[in-house]
Amino acid sequence: MSPNPIAESVASLMPEAKRELTELVAFRSVADWEQFPKSESQAAANWVADALRAEGFEEVALLDTPDGTQSVYGCLPGPAGAPTVLLYAHYDVQPPLDEEAWLTPPFELTERDGRWYGRGAADCKGGVVMHLLALRALKANGGVPVTVKFIAEGSEEQGTGGLERYAEAHPELLRADTVVIGDSGNFRVGLPTVTSTLRGMTMVRVEVRTLAGNLHSGQFGGAAPDALAALVRVLDSLRAEDGSTAVDGLDTDAVWDGLQYGEDDFREDAKVLEGVELTGSGTVADRIWARPAVTVIGIDCPPVVGATPSVQAGARALVSLRVPPGTDAVKATELLSAHIERHTPWGARVTVEQVGQGQPFRADTTSPAYAAMARAMGVAYPGEEMQYAGQGGSIPLCNTLAALYPEAEILLIGLSEPEAQIHAPNESVSPEELERLAVAEGLFLRDYATAASA
Structure with missing residues (x-):
């Protein structure tokens, strides 16, 4: 990563980021209260709310959504006339599944072979920390140049639609010029990627x-x-x-006509046993994205x-x-x-x-925000161009936001690259990806503010 003030600030903040992610991962915030105490989700929500208050956010609130969970909201005012950017992540996680299959305890962030292991480390408590890192780096270098709205959902993994219905009932709350969803991932570690479609x-x-x-x-x-x-x-x-x-x-x-996914690469990423065939027909990208x-x-x-x-x-x-x-x-x-x-x-x-x-989602990749993100990722990942990929998973909020705010630009980035093994035992996050994506987000917010005022 080429030296620049944002990158240097993020690098200096990485020890704090690890400490915070350790605290967040420790909450067993699975929104299935037949198996996990509701108090764990409430504690995670309070942690996020306290973090926002510490960064100067106003109107910080725990929103009681119709599915019985809570989403955390806050607003950080920017300069007069600055555009508004909504940053999204979720603090709820998948169950650990077979705890005996974990090499280290699922709710204890553990460093091993250069990665940080723990349930939610990538999906998506790491996304919460990524947003905080980007904002802190901007504050250390002249301030945050946009108005930031922050929303952390408490039931994304359950698909019960609590935040979607809350947003529909309070349509002004999340209104923004651009939305950055921190819940997808690069196609490969070190290959900057935005997700342009979601199933x-x-x-x-x-x-x-x-x-x-x-x-x-x-x-x-x-x-x-x-x-x-x-x-x-x-x-x-x-x-x-x-x-x-x-x-x-x-x-x-x-069929999928964008970035392709080689079968050998997919077999390795998915850990398909030797001799077992892949299912379906067409390319791998056809099967998992289209x-x-x-x-x-x-x-x-x-x-x-x-x-x-x-x-x-x-x-x-x-x-x-x-x-x-x-x-x-x-x-x-x-x-x-x-x-x-x-x-x-x-x-x-x-x-x-x-x-x-x-509902599925398709982004408008021709928008100015995408151009700004491409420039930012080019700096955060020297020598690499931003790629566009699909994602087989779902983020139902995307379509709700697109319907409520058709003029808003929606970008999806995040930490869930294949090695992260989200939703499986031994989920992990690459700290290098966390650092680079936080740099990219910080640079994007600065570039986007400049372009909007031009």
Whole structure:
């Protein structure tokens, strides 16, 4: 990184950034209060609010959103006439999953092999720290030249739409000229990338029932309809022979014409076992950025340990469907529900309950803000040009903001590059990426303010 005052300031702040991320990661802020105490999420929200107050933010508030979670809001006034930039991140995290698969405790930030490990280190507590670093570097070099609104969400990982509905009910709160979403990631460590598209998502809970109660498999098996077997049939129907998503009526042939993702690179990033084939057809980029993808998130059925020889009366599954830009998430939900009902065998009783939904997103990459970000990333990553990539994940707030503020420019950057292994055991963040992206964001805010006043 070439020397410049912003970069030097960020470098000097990195020890403090590590300390703060250590504190944030320690909160078990999973917005699933059947498994994790709500107090952990509340403590994380308070931490963010205190950090904003310490940086001089005004109107700092914990917003009670309709899904029962809290989002943290604050405003840092800039010079008169300066543009307004909204900085977004989320402090809620995914569950740690199999804690035994973690090499170090998931809620203790641990440095290993040049990376910092811990749940939320990249997704997206690191994003909170990234924003703070950029603002502090600007304050150390003449001040923040724009008005900054800061919003940290508390339920992004759950897809329950709390912040989206709050924003719709309070449309002036998050109004900005430009939005920087700190919840995506570079295509590779060291390759500056903005995310230009996001797949949307729908999530449904499927329950199949066939009997009034479980039956002895020796006495009744062979004629009694097994609800678990029926559910397996339904779930299998959601994929074609090659593993492609196969929801009746849903387009699965779109192509991605931007940055490509080599199969060998993808296999390494995804840690695909030797000899196991990738699923689907088309390029990897087609499959993960331009086409729908169905995933069985979980199944409720008897575990192997302690199982009895029984025909199951009922079984449940949670199914996620990611949908690309150009596909309406509401319509996709209808198609998914109809497919499940149509493919349920033996007249079994099936119910499909929607538990989450978010629309896909496509950014306008021709806007002045994108040009300013490209210049900033060129400085923060010497010798590299900013790339455009898609992301298979969903950030439902993007579409809400685009609908509320159609004139606003929305950029997506962040720390979730492939090595980060977000949503999996041993999630980590590259401190070098944290430093460089904080520099890029600081330079972007300065450049954007200058361009806006020209």
